[in-house]
Amino acid sequence: MTLEEVIEECKLFYLAGQETTSTWLTWIMIVLAMHPDWQEKARDEVLEVCGKKETSFEAISHLKIITMILNEVLRLYPPVIAQYQHCYKETKIGNITIPAGVDLNLPMLLLHHNPELWGEDAEELKPERFSEGISKACKDQLAFFPFGWGPRTCIGQNFAMIEAKIALATILQNFSLELSPSYTHAPYTVMTLQPQHGAHIRLHQL
Numbered sequence: 164m165t166l167e168e169v170i171e172e173c174k175l176f177y178l179a180g181q182e183t184t185s186t187w188l189t190w191i192m193i194v195l196a197m198h199p200d201w202q203e204k205a206r207d208e209v210l211e212v213c214g215k216k217e218t219s220f221e222a223i224s225h226l227k228i229i230t231m232i233l234n235e236v237l238r239l240y241p242p243v244i245a246q247y248q249h250c251y252k253e254t255k256i257g258n259i260t261i262p263a264g265v266d267l268n269l270p271m272l273l274l275h276h277n278p279e280l281w282g283e284d285a286e287e288l289k290p291e292r293f294s295e296g297i298s299k300a301c302k303d304q305l306a307f308f309p310f311g312w313g314p315r316t317c318i319g320q321n322f323a324m325i326e327a328k329i330a331l332a333t334i335l336q337n338f339s340l341e342l343s344p345s346y347t348h349a350p351y352t353v354m355t356l357q358p359q360h361g362a363h364i365r366l367h368q369l
């Protein structure tokens with residue numbers, strides 16, 4: 164690789180890895196402040212598995228409720244709301260022929276909220292959907308792809324999962340989260356899906 168290419172790769176990793184994970188963590192905190200019952204379940208699990216100690220790589224693999232919550236937040240508030248693919252040469256997928264030059268939009272946000280795939284409660288926070296893993300959460304497991312799909316799927320997804328689990332476990336060990344009355348729920352997109360008026364959350368030290 165040339166020096167120029169290495170620099171460009173570093174920029175890509177910074178953009179793809181920082182912005183996505185930080186908005187995801189922001190939504191996780193908003194959602195747990197909105198749903199104190201799930202916040203309590205999540206904290207109980209963290210305290211049971213890790214106690215008040217620093218979370219270890221080994222311990223986070225036992226955080227089942229936290230994993231369910233992380234997936235449900237990715238479903239409702241995917242940081243990347245759609246993927247755009249350009250078809251360079253005529254391609255056949257099943258019965259469909261896509262001519263060269265066509266731009267495809269894969270709308271994660273729409274599919275993640277589709278009641279035909281997720282049920283009439285698609286708009287509700289229900290982490291228990293993921294209690295038996297991703298493949299059983301939805302009628303069509305291809306409908307959940309917050310990290311993309313296929314050979315170019317997100318290279319950082321496992322890293323992001325570990326990062327989010329450690330960050331969330333540490334926050335829950337030390338703080339309780341309460342939604343401020345000034346918070347207005349308005350998801351909107353500026354490159355990633357963000358809370359338009361900010362994440363007004365009160366943190367109470369435990």
Ligand code: HEM
Pocket residue numbers: 175176179180181183184187241242243246309310311312313315316317318319320322323
């Ligand atoms: C919540 C966190 C994240 C989300 C939602 C996310 C989402 C995505 C999506 C949708 C793609 C496009 C995949 C495709 O074309 O099929 C992608 C690609 C990529 N992501 Fe992530 N990502 C996250 C975290 C990270 C992290 C932490 C890193 C690096 C440390 C990272 C590095 C990359 C890179 C380098 C690519 C391009 C891969 C390629 O084209 O071969 N991402 N990500």
